[in-house]
Amino acid sequence: MTTITAKLNNEVKKAPVKGMMENVMQQFNSAADHINLHPNIRKILSITNNEIVVHFPVKMDSGEVEIFTGYRVQHNNALGPYKGGLRYHPTVDIDAARALAMWMTWKTSLAGLPYGGGKGGIQLDPSIYSEGELERITRRFTFALADNIGPEHDIPAPDVNTNSQTMAWIADTYMSTRPPAERTANQHVVTGKPDGSGGLEGRDRATGYGVFLNIKFWAKRNNETLLDKKFIVQGFGNVGYWASHFLEKEGAKLVAVQDAFGSVENKNGISVEDLFNYSIANNGSIVSFPEATGMSNENFYGTECDICIPAALGNQITESNAHTIKAKLIAEGANGPTSVEGEKVLLERGITIIPDILCNSGGVVGSYFEWLQNRNGELWQLDEVMAKLDKKMLESFNKVYEYSEREAMDLRTAAFCIAIKRIEKAYIQRGIFP
Amino acid sequence: MKSNPFNICPTCMHRETCVLTQQKNQVWSCSEYDEETSDLKSTDDSRATISIEDQPEMAMA
Secondary structure, three states: OEEEEEEEOOEEEEEEEOHHHHHHHHHHHHHHHHHOOOOOHHHOOOOEEEEEEEEEEEEEEOOEEEEEEEEEEEOOOOOOEEEEEEEEEEEEEEEEEEHHHHHHHHHHOOOOOOOOEEEEEEEHHHOOOOOHHHHHHHHHHHHHHHHHHHOOEEEEOOOOOHHHHHHHHEEEEEHHHHHHHHHHHHHHHHOOOOOHHHOOOOOOHHHHHHHHHHHHHHHHOOOOOOOEEEEEOOOHHHHHHHHHHHHHHHHOOOEEEOOOEEEEOOOOOOOOOOHHHHHEEEOOOOOOOOOOOOOOOOOHHHHOOOOOEEEEEOOOOOOOOHHOOOOOEEEOOOOOOOHHHHHHHHHHHOEEOOOOHHHHHHHHHHHHHHHHHHHHHOOOHHHHHHHEEEEEEHHHHHHHHHHHHHHOOOOOHHHHHHHHHHEEEEHHOOOOOO | OOOOOOHHHHHHHOOOOOOOOOOOOOOOOOOOEEOOOOOOOOOOOOEEEOOOOOOOOOOOO
């Protein structure tokens, strides 16, 4: 256990927490033990390949020049170019980026993509800058990173406080720094671009659709259908909404939802589209939806249902509420929603967990499709994208499910074992230079 | 490697009223995250700035 320090309202609060880096390392070491990972490869994967820190000046609207600090951590590229998001946030630093970069290495490996893992960002609070300033900050950061990113080297994507516009600025700046004849061949330096600038049709629904597919594949493996299955969703953002949308189309029934404002339930079912339209009209909140009743926030996870989708944030299913869960399947739409202790309780109770690294990987697969589309000079239609996503997600699910059956282990451990084994294989085949 | 100090709750506009978690000190990803926006730019003096009169812009990276 270590101590984190975060500035809150000008006061420094300290809280002992189990950091994300420890969680990632614990999961890695546990899987590495299971597969008897070679000690040399364990050494390589325990550290990051490159850590880039850049300080760069940007002219503000006032005419003053401000200095910013940006980061990019490149964890491992044994399987292909580094891939991972860029965050704009006051607490971004090398430590934060390290854990997230390592996480991306496992995620891209499990998804069977030709990528490694990276992460980065700029230490700033975007809310205090104008649109023009954010554009100049982004462009100058891209210039500062220079050849540390590239379409065949390190491919950033949107993350906290960055979006398709940010990616479009990065792509434009990066392409502008190339020789004229090479410019258009570098559009895939980032993914998550707007659909008019090389972005992918359907990128908005890729993660939620992937969550839905994993649930569907699990049901099929267990000789069940989704018809009339009751499900609950925490978080009605992009992932929660689209997962609910596709589940409802398959005949499942949404019976409870929780967002940042509160919780609602209806045992007879809540119309996903009606709730979505209501939340838009209600400043993003689902509270007081007329076709449902309010419920206690504390009892949300104890709602009677078949499937539970935590799609908001981490550490939601813990030792204290895992015993109240009625669902027999947890589909982790969010990153890290189940604590180690909570998972132990769930597994003892025979509840299946589709782990985040598998369940929410539709997003990074969507990014891969965008990269391929740009690289090959193609434009894919929505139905093509969805069909390719179906195929890719099924491959990943089958690998994990069959490995877990064969080795008599839970799906999370199986997922980590597969991810690490794939990287190990690359190192064994290639050897270590020189 | 050290633990991760990244936490997005302090800059989220829902931080005071959010019902999703009581542990608002270790959230590194959240579907409900909304950045607080303000009409006026902060005049935080702690930001590292160089007056344009003092020093011309230079390439640092």
